[in-house]
Amino acid sequence: MKKGFCSFKGTLAFALLSLVLVACAPSAPTVQQVTVQASEFKFDPAQITIKVGQPVRLTLKNVGTVDHELEVEGLNPKDLTLDQSQAGKIPDNEKNEATDDTQKGIVHLYTAPNGTSIVQFTPQQTGTFEFSCGIAGHKDSGMVGKLIVQ
Numbered sequence: 001m002k003k004g005f006c007s008f009k010g011t012l013a014f015a016l017l018s019l020v021l022v023a024c025a026p027s028a029p030t031v032q033q034v035t036v037q038a039s040e041f042k043f044d045p046a047q048i049t050i051k052v053g054q055p056v057r058l059t060l061k062n063v064g065t066v067d068h069e070l071e072v073e074g075l076n077p078k079d080l081t082l083d084q085s086q087a088g089k090i091p092d093n094e095k096n097e098a099t100d101d102t103q104k105g106i107v108h109l110y111t112a113p114n115g116t117s118i119v120q121f122t123p124q125q126t127g128t129f130e131f132s133c134g135i136a137g138h139k140d141s142g143m144v145g146k147l148i149v150q
Contacts, residue, residue, distance in 0.1 A: 031120075035059040038068035038111065038133065041141035048131075049148040055079070055122045062088070062111035068138065069094070072107040072131040072147055077121035080105060088115030107131075123149045 032054055037044045038061070050056050056077075060070045067090065082102040084095060087110060094110045101108035102119070109117035126149050133143035 029054045031055045031057050033057050033059075035061060036070060036145075037061050037063045038070065038143070039064035040066065041133075041138055041143045043070070043131070043133075043143060043145045046145040047148065048145065049150060050123060052123050052126050052149050055120065057118060057120050058107070058109070060109040060111055060117045060119075062113055062115050065113050067094075067110065067112050067135060068133050068143070069098070069108065069110040069135060070131050071101070071109075071134050072129050075107055075121075075123060075129050075147070075149070076105045076125070077107065077123050080107065080119065080121040082109070083118040083120075084110070086116040086118075088112030090115070126150060 032050050034048055034050065034056060036048070036058070048058075058070075060068070062068050080102050082098060084090070084098065087095075090110050090112050098108045098110045098117075107119055107121060109119055111117045129147045129149070131145045131147050132139040
């Protein structure tokens with residue numbers, strides 16, 4: 001009977017140790033969810049604050065009547081992925097440019113009216129970065145904003 005009791009104690013000790021190790025293991029960082037609406041000729045919000053080293057899911061919703069894009073240069077994030085599956089009917093050259101920029105580490109979303117594009121990334125440096133719409137005349141008409149990484 002003592003042998004069975006010792007086996008039970010060993011199993012119980014192992015189970016408790018496993019629970020402690022699981023509870024102490026670092027959890028995956030929470031993904032920061034950010035949605036920006038683009039219209040003629042502004043972004044809402046025009047200022048975004050995110051945390052360095054924490055994954056971001058940035059959604060661009062085009063609520064306007066013409067195509068819009070959101071570009072952030074100089075950020076050089078890690079783990080950058082782009083989803084244009086809901087972007088609407090966008091020109092192939094713009095789709096290819098956004099994809100190429102993503103491969104170069106440039107955050108670049110392009111959407112047709114009523115479209116949505118999503119980019120996911122992890123910022124690696126703090127600072128303030130300008131974002132803008134690169135379509136001719138849009139930036140000059142006020143489509144600019146600030147991305148603050150703290």
